[in-house]
Amino acid sequence: MDIGLQQSISDVSQGRQSQTLTGKRNHTRRIEAVAESIFTLCAFFAVFAVGAITLYMIANGVPAVYRLGFREIFFSSVWKPAAEDPSFGILYVILASVVGTVLAVFLGVPVALLTAVFLAEAAPRPLAAVVRPAIELLAGIPSVVYGLLGMMILNPLMYRLELWLFHDASTHRFTGGANLLSAVLVLAVMILPTVISVSETALRAVPDQLRASSMALGASRIQTIFHVVLPAARPGIVTAVVLGVGRAVGEAMAVNLVSGGAVNMPLPFSSVRFLTTAIVGEMGYAEGLHRQVLFTIGLVLFGFIMLVNIFLHRLLREEEG
Amino acid sequence: MKAGSPDRFMEKETTLRKGEKSMFRKIKDAVAFTLIYLAAFYAVLLLSGIIFYVFAKGVPVLGLPFFTTVTSVVKGTVGIAGNLVNTVYIVALTLVVAVPAGVGAAVWLNEYAAPGRWERLIEFATETLAGIPSIVFGLFGMVFFGTTLGLGYSILTGALTLSLMILPLITRNTQEALRAVPESYRSGAIGMGATKWHMIRTILLPSAMPGITTGILLAVGRIVGESAALLFTAGSGYFLPDSGSGFFHKIMEPGGTLTVQMYLSMASADYDAAFGIAAVLLGIVLTFNLLLKMLARNKLF
Numbered sequence: 001m002d003i004g005l006q007q008s009i010s011d012v013s014q015g016r017q018s019q020t021l022t023g024k025r026n027h028t029r030r031i032e033a034v035a036e037s038i039f040t041l042c043a044f045f046a047v048f049a050v051g052a053i054t055l056y057m058i059a060n061g062v063p064a065v066y067r068l069g070f071r072e073i074f075f076s077s078v079w080k081p082a083a084e085d086p087s088f089g090i091l092y093v094i095l096a097s098v099v100g101t102v103l104a105v106f107l108g109v110p111v112a113l114l115t116a117v118f119l120a121e122a123a124p125r126p127l128a129a130v131v132r133p134a135i136e137l138l139a140g141i142p143s144v145v146y147g148l149l150g151m152m153i154l155n156p157l158m159y160r161l162e163l164w165l166f167h168d169a170s171t172h173r174f175t176g177g178a179n180l181l182s183a184v185l186v187l188a189v190m191i192l193p194t195v196i197s198v199s200e201t202a203l204r205a206v207p208d209q210l211r212a213s214s215m216a217l218g219a220s221r222i223q224t225i226f227h228v229v230l231p232a233a234r235p236g237i238v239t240a241v242v243l244g245v246g247r248a249v250g251e252a253m254a255v256n257l258v259s260g261g262a263v264n265m266p267l268p269f270s271s272v273r274f275l276t277t278a279i280v281g282e283m284g285y286a287e288g289l290h291r292q293v294l295f296t297i298g299l300v301l302f303g304f305i306m307l308v309n310i311f312l313h314r315l316l317r318e319e320e321g
Numbered sequence: 322m323k324a325g326s327p328d329r330f331m332e333k334e335t336t337l338r339k340g341e342k343s344m345f346r347k348i349k350d351a352v353a354f355t356l357i358y359l360a361a362f363y364a365v366l367l368l369s370g371i372i373f374y375v376f377a378k379g380v381p382v383l384g385l386p387f388f389t390t391v392t393s394v395v396k397g398t399v400g401i402a403g404n405l406v407n408t409v410y411i412v413a414l415t416l417v418v419a420v421p422a423g424v425g426a427a428v429w430l431n432e433y434a435a436p437g438r439w440e441r442l443i444e445f446a447t448e449t450l451a452g453i454p455s456i457v458f459g460l461f462g463m464v465f466f467g468t469t470l471g472l473g474y475s476i477l478t479g480a481l482t483l484s485l486m487i488l489p490l491i492t493r494n495t496q497e498a499l500r501a502v503p504e505s506y507r508s509g510a511i512g513m514g515a516t517k518w519h520m521i522r523t524i525l526l527p528s529a530m531p532g533i534t535t536g537i538l539l540a541v542g543r544i545v546g547e548s549a550a551l552l553f554t555a556g557s558g559y560f561l562p563d564s565g566s567g568f569f570h571k572i573m574e575p576g577g578t579l580t581v582q583m584y585l586s587m588a589s590a591d592y593d594a595a596f597g598i599a600a601v602l603l604g605i606v607l608t609f610n611l612l613l614k615m616l617a618r619n620k621l622f
Contacts, residue, residue, distance in 0.1 A: 028516055035521070036433060036517075036518075039425050039428050039433055040429055040433070042425025042426045042428075042429060043429035043430060044443065045425075045488065046426060046446040046447045046488060047442060047443055047446040050446045050449050050450055052461070052465060053453065053461045053485075056461050056465055057460070057461065060460075060464055111360045111363060111364075114356055114357045114359075114360030114361070115361050115363075115364050117357050118357045119361070122354065122358070131361045131364060134365045134369075137606070137607070137610055138367065138368050140542050140546070140606045140609070141371065141546070142545070142546030142547075142548070142580050142606070143546070143548065144546075144548050144580050144587070144599075144602075145371070145375065145599050145602060145603065147587065148375075148587055148596070148599055149371060151587065152592070153374070189367060192364060220350050222350040222353040222354065223346075223350075225353075246454075250453075250454020250455070250456065250457070252454065252456040253548045253549050257587055276454065279459075279460065280456060280549060283460075283463075283552075284552075295460065298456070298457060298460045302453070305452060305454060306449070308452065309448065309449045312448070312452065313445060313448060
């Protein structure tokens with residue numbers, strides 16, 4: 001019995017051992033397979049997300065175009081969603097977004113480029129150590145805070161300017177400072193951090209040899225920066241500007257409070273409504289066709305952003321070679 | 322310094338003597354340097370102006386009741402306790418969804434994917450996701466999570482929407498961290514008989530931890546500052562959760578974060594509360610920036 005027991009024990013333990021060995025191998029293999037498929041799933045999550053967003057934006061944005069007609073929406077400038085005979089022309093809204101973005105980029109990019117030059121080329125170390133964190137912080141400030149400051153500081157100043165400029169103009173409709181120009185100024189500030197950090201990286205990637213050669217030929221530091229380094233960094237700077245455009249087009253909350261919000265021709269001193277602010281301002285209570293048109297506006301915005309993204313993607317791939 | 326026609330160049334050479342020319346150049350350089358310094362100074366001035374102004378206007382509003390009560394006309398209190406709780410809920414839920422997905426995507430891209438069409442597609446999708454404005458995420462979240470999945474206006478809807486938004490941030494930072502892990506770590510682990518998953522779990526992810534943490538800190542900053550994507554997904558409730566109603570009950574209810582509440586305060590011209598919340602938000606942003614700086618200098622791990 002003793003021997004029998006021992007025998008059986010060793011049998012069992014041997015059997016189990018061999019069983020666990022193959023079992024373990026199978027088990028490991030299964031875990032490996034599960035791990036890989038989970039990672040793959042995670043990776044495709046972004047693709048699903050982009051696909052779903054595209055699908056939903058189109059599915060919700062197109063019906064209004066279908067119901068009202070392309071011209072009625074895109075080539076009409078009358079926006080009266082609540083009227084007896086409602087009209088849903090978003091021409092001015094689109095124009096305001098385009099004009100606002102272009103102006104903000106024109107104002108913001110030169111400052112951003114000069115700051116990037118400062119950080120990459122000109123700044124003594126201790127100064128750069130102050131400026132760079134400051135810019136990182138600017139990027140972190142929530143857009144509503146920019147909106148609050150624009151509302152409390154910029155708008156009153158703008159109103160004074162408006163009073164001074166139009167004090168004897170009889171046709172001007174006063175906006176209390178909430179106008180396109182205010183929005184543009186806020187946007188110009190908000191795109192600074194993005195444009196600065198991306199173009200600084202681009203400037204730093206320019207090989208030192210180029211700088212040395214230029215200086216050796218007798219160019220001054222400034223000449224080297226503006227005639228050699230900046231042109232060499234051009235692809236990266238273009239990327240920075242395009243990123244800035246994307247940010248400016250998509251910004252909603254900050255400009256909502258400083259731009260006035262009436263649907264008007266985008267002139268500097270008129271109250272305007274952007275693609276983004278149209279959605280923020282009315283989505284809360286819009287119903288039926290009105291709501292569908294707001295989704296069309298969202299679709300237009302999404303279209304702009306996709307254009308920017310595709311352009312950006314091309315640029316990045318060119319940069320990589 | 323455009324390469325002008327040769328005769329223009331000659332003309333210049335004759336009219337300007339050498340001394341004058343270098344003088345002219347020096348002035349031009351000085352002007353350019355001044356502009357460069359002014360631009361940098363402007364950025365710093367802007368930031369310090371913003372911080373100073375917001376704190377000057379906002380800090381007087383702050384006080385213990387501001388943090389511990391809920392705005393109520395009946396009790397005559399103005400407070401953000403409910404919004405603080407909502408913010409914590411949304412941050413936590415968003416991270417719970419986005420961090421595993423983002424880290425997983427980065428691991429796949431770096432460790433499993435063969436360079437090719439799929440890898441490029443995922444890179445493109447991640448890039449695109451990073452470029453989509455938050456208001457579009459808001460619209461999508463409202464119709465997809467809110468209507469199609471039937472979650473309505475709720476903290477869960479808001480968190481799911483935001484998790485799509487911050488996914489690229491997590492993926493990018495993790496990828497960068499994984500790239501920095503030396504190849505010898507991988508071959509060493511595999512050579513010792515570790516399976517791939519074992520190697521990822523015990524070697525790669527711990528080495529990439531600082532990078533992942535950076536991504537998480539950046540994401541928290543983004544979530545705390547977000548408003549457009551939350552306005553139509555998580556809504557704007559500002560009450561404290563009922564005691565004992567439970568976690569799942571709470572996340573199915575609407576709830577506005579600090580930023581959303583700040584926007585609503587501004588829209589209803591309650592500027593005192595808006596500045597108070599702005600000061601709190603700036604405080605949070607500053608803290609997280611400091612944490613990031615410490616992380617970059619290896620002081621957290």
